[in-house]
Amino acid sequence: MKKEIKLFIIFILIVIIGIMAWFKAVKPKEEYSNTGENSVKEETLDYEANIGKMPVLLELSSPTCGPCRKMTPIIKEVKEEYKDKVDTHIVDLTKNPEFGDKYKVSVVPTQVFLDKEGKVFFRHEGMLTKEEIIDIINKMGVK
Numbered sequence: 070m071k072k073e074i075k076l077f078i079i080f081i082l083i084v085i086i087g088i089m090a091w092f093k094a095v096k097p098k099e100e101y102s103n104t105g106e107n108s109v110k111e112e113t114l115d116y117e118a119n120i121g122k123m124p125v126l127l128e129l130s131s132p133t134c135g136p137c138r139k140m141t142p143i144i145k146e147v148k149e150e151y152k153d154k155v156d157t158h159i160v161d162l163t164k165n166p167e168f169g170d171k172y173k174v175s176v177v178p179t180q181v182f183l184d185k186e187g188k189v190f191f192r193h194e195g196m197l198t199k200e201e202i203i204d205i206i207n208k209m210g211v212k
Contacts, residue, residue, distance in 0.1 A: 119156040120187035124209050126157045126202070127181040129174050136196050137178045143199045147206075154211045184209060 116125045128144045130137030141159060148157035162169045162177065172181050172192070182191040182205055191205050 116156050116158050116183075117187070120183070121185060122156075123153075124155050124185055124190070124206070124211060125183040125187070126155050126206070127168070127172070127183070128157070128159045129162055129168055129172060129177060129179040129181065130159060131162055131177045134177045140178050140196055143197075143202065146199060147202050151206060151211065155206055182206070182209060 116127065119125060126144075126147065128137075128140060130140065132138075144157060144159055147155070151157065160168050162174065168174070172179065172189075174194075176194040178194075178196060180191075180193045180197055180202070181189060184190040190209055193205075197205075
């Protein structure tokens with residue numbers, strides 16, 4: 070009887086240790102939030118102030134979306150290279166769901182290119198390479 074109790078206690082300890090190891094290995098959802106190098110956090114969404122001045126690129130994404138996180142460094146590079154020519158924003162749809170409604174987003178990432186007048190010039194669902202983004206920007210008349 071004592072041997073069975075000892076085996077049961079050892080079994081329970083192994084299960085508890087396994088559960089603790091699993092919880093430590095699995096990242097909680099909060100760790101996928103808008104932090105880190107590939108975050109999808111957007112500081113401000115004042116793109117409408119530039120309508121009439123320059124085209125706008127909106128990257129509509131989510132912090133838990135893998136392809137969105139892969140797109141973030143690409144969008145940041147484009148934003149830096151075209152900072153005086155294209156107003157570029159990464160929009161977290163979990164914090165700004167109205168953009169999902171406005172641009173009828175069904176898949177993330179979705180890129181929306183607005184011309185100088187604020188009209189949709191091009192809309193794409195899924196990932197784009199930097200070269201593809203630059204090609205679209207060039208077709209908008211930006212060099």
